[in-house]
Amino acid sequence: xxxxxxxxxxxxxxxxxxTQRAIExxxxxxxxxxxxxxxxxxxxxxxAVQLGISRSSMREAIRxxxxxxxLEARHGSGIYVTQLEAGDLLETFGVVADxxxxxxxxxxxEVRRILExxxxxxxxxxxxxxxxxxxxxxxxxMHATDDPEEILSHDLAFHRAIVAAAGxxxxxxxxxxxxxxxxxxxxxxxxxxEGAFARTRREHVAIHRALLARDPEAARAAAAAxxxxxxxxxxxxxxx
Amino acid sequence: xxxxxxxxxxxxxxxxxxTQRAIExxxxxxxxxxxxxxxxxxxxxxxAVQLGISRSSMREAIRxxxxxxxLEARHGSGIYVTQLEAGDLLETFGVVADxxxxxxxxxxxEVRRILExxxxxxxxxxxxxxxxxxxxxxxxxMHATDDPEEILSHDLAFHRAIVAAAGxxxxxxxxxxxxxxxxxxxxxxxxxxEGAFARTRREHVAIHRALLARDPEAARAAAAAxxxxxxxxxxxxxxx
DNA sequence: TCAGCACAGTGGTCTGACCACTACGCTCAA
DNA sequence: TTGAGCGTAGTGGTCAGACCACTGTGCTGA
Numbered sequence: 001x002x003x004x005x006x007x008x009x010x011x012x013x014x015x016x017x018x019t020q021r022a023i024e025x026x027x028x029x030x031x032x033x034x035x036x037x038x039x040x041x042x043x044x045x046x047x048a049v050q051l052g053i054s055r056s057s058m059r060e061a062i063r064x065x066x067x068x069x070x071l072e073a074r075h076g077s078g079i080y081v082t083q084l085e086a087g088d089l090l091e092t093f094g095v096v097a098d099x100x101x102x103x104x105x106x107x108x109x110e111v112r113r114i115l116e117x118x119x120x121x122x123x124x125x126x127x128x129x130x131x132x133x134x135x136x137x138x139x140x141x142m143h144a145t146d147d148p149e150e151i152l153s154h155d156l157a158f159h160r161a162i163v164a165a166a167g168x169x170x171x172x173x174x175x176x177x178x179x180x181x182x183x184x185x186x187x188x189x190x191x192x193x194e195g196a197f198a199r200t201r202r203e204h205v206a207i208h209r210a211l212l213a214r215d216p217e218a219a220r221a222a223a224a225a226x227x228x229x230x231x232x233x234x235x236x237x238x239x240x
Numbered sequence: 241x242x243x244x245x246x247x248x249x250x251x252x253x254x255x256x257x258x259t260q261r262a263i264e265x266x267x268x269x270x271x272x273x274x275x276x277x278x279x280x281x282x283x284x285x286x287x288a289v290q291l292g293i294s295r296s297s298m299r300e301a302i303r304x305x306x307x308x309x310x311l312e313a314r315h316g317s318g319i320y321v322t323q324l325e326a327g328d329l330l331e332t333f334g335v336v337a338d339x340x341x342x343x344x345x346x347x348x349x350e351v352r353r354i355l356e357x358x359x360x361x362x363x364x365x366x367x368x369x370x371x372x373x374x375x376x377x378x379x380x381x382m383h384a385t386d387d388p389e390e391i392l393s394h395d396l397a398f399h400r401a402i403v404a405a406a407g408x409x410x411x412x413x414x415x416x417x418x419x420x421x422x423x424x425x426x427x428x429x430x431x432x433x434e435g436a437f438a439r440t441r442r443e444h445v446a447i448h449r450a451l452l453a454r455d456p457e458a459a460r461a462a463a464a465a466x467x468x469x470x471x472x473x474x475x476x477x478x479x480x
Numbered sequence: 481t482c483a484g485c486a487c488a489g490t491g492g493t494c495t496g497a498c499c500a501c502t503a504c505g506c507t508c509a510a
Numbered sequence: 511t512t513g514a515g516c517g518t519a520g521t522g523g524t525c526a527g528a529c530c531a532c533t534g535t536g537c538t539g540a
Contacts, residue, residue: 044522100324107326295527
């Protein structure tokens with residue numbers, strides 16, 4: 001009966017569930033630098049004892065931080081802090097795109113238009129010959145097939161290569177979420193069924209031309225128009 | 241030995257942990273519309289039986305979807321699907337800002353600069369008198385005090401009011417995460433310590449003037465310059 | 481009529497057990 | 511000496527069952 005009292009010596013009152021508290025505490029440990037990226041945490045059992053909670057609750061906290069991309073659990077090995085890079089932390093961004101519907105999809109496309117046009121403009125100024133070759137590879141592959149699945153794959157890769165050339169990994173990770181495969185598949189399916197393939201190709205060519213000419217403003221306009229087309233189509237779909 | 245085989249009649253092979261599968265299945269239920277926003281789910285115990293897993297594992301899945309803003313658990317009442325609005329799903333975005341360090345902070349500020357400048361431009365075109373009054377209220381309050389905490393509060397509210405006037409809730413939710421209190425506190429502290437208060441005020445006034453004049457381009461420039469200032473300062477800090 | 485209470489139902493927490501996998505060191509033959 | 515193979519301790523993954531804390535509701539009684 002002695003160990004039930006000094007549960008929290010600090011003035012940190014018990015607010016919320018114990019799991020929530022555990023999440024905050026671990027997050028704080030990382031935020032304060034007590035746990036470096038890539039570091040290994042104590043075992044679940046030990047952490048539970050340290051924070052004075054059961055292993056079940058601790059596991060829930062760990063699971064929560066795992067889906068957020070902060071921690072990574074390796075079966076049989078241990079629990080580790082991720083590298084905390086943009087890609088790790090923004091992976092969950094895809095859920096937004098997957099579960100958004102109606103007007104929210106238009107808003108997402110608007111955000112994508114803003115970010116992607118800027119990223120494409122940056123890419124026009126910074127892109128290296130090697131990166132440009134990668135872009136061209138996917139552009140050619142996209143034009144060389146009629147398989148919608150394959151076209152979608154190269155379409156995604158085309159834009160991904162451009163965004164990568166912009167040099168901002170955080171922006172790239174956000175756009176990756178906004179262009180997640182399931183999201184594109186949901187929206188583009190309807191768009192492309194209306195025979196928009198030809199237009200899409202022209203727009204891709206225009207973007208490529210701007211990159212080749214290293215013309216940021218042209219690249220921005222081309223990318224904005226490209227996303228804007230889909231955005232407008234979706235808007236009319238919803239207003240019907 | 242009979243019940244171990246027919247664990248999954250469907251061709252859905254057992255990949256990943258059972259918890260991960262449960263997360264995907266619930267997400268799918270929502271994505272396919274079988275669970276509407278605001279709907280109440282079966283009890284934890286019942287869900288566990290339905291998916292053929294233990295209550296512990298089911299709880300971990302629910303916890304995961306809770307931190308992602310997809311589900312909401314109410315003690316003693318039940319588990320509900322959130323409204324799946326931008327604010328719900330993008331709340332986790334704050335973790336990124338909280339745990340990012342070094343060069344990643346600059347990238348985040350770059351994203352914020354792009355989005356906030358566009359949002360401010362949109363606001364200049366759309367803002368209503370009532371919304372403008374709200375903006376002016378925080379601008380005045382910000383200039384009327386010397387308490388850093390209070391200034392920070394009104395600073396946040398100032399920008400929040402502008403972004404809200406832009407009319408894109410998704411963008412607003414992302415910017416909210418990028419401007420989270422802890423994030424601002426971490427970066428702003430150092431910035432303001434160098435006597436940047438005066439400059440910040442001038443920039444805020446410039447933004448307000450552009451809104452008042454309903455001049456989107458001026459608003460865009462003013463907002464970009466405002467965030468860009470901090471971005472540049474942070475960049476030089478890191479390069480030392 | 482309605483304030484108050486009792487209770488069934490639900491999420492929150494804990495315990496302890498066992499399974500599945502990994503990492504590492506030891507053994508033993510080449 | 512070396513290295514392939516095996517054994518084992520340790521760790522995350524899963525399960526079962528119990529009890530606690532809170533909510534909602536219907537019943538009771540003034």
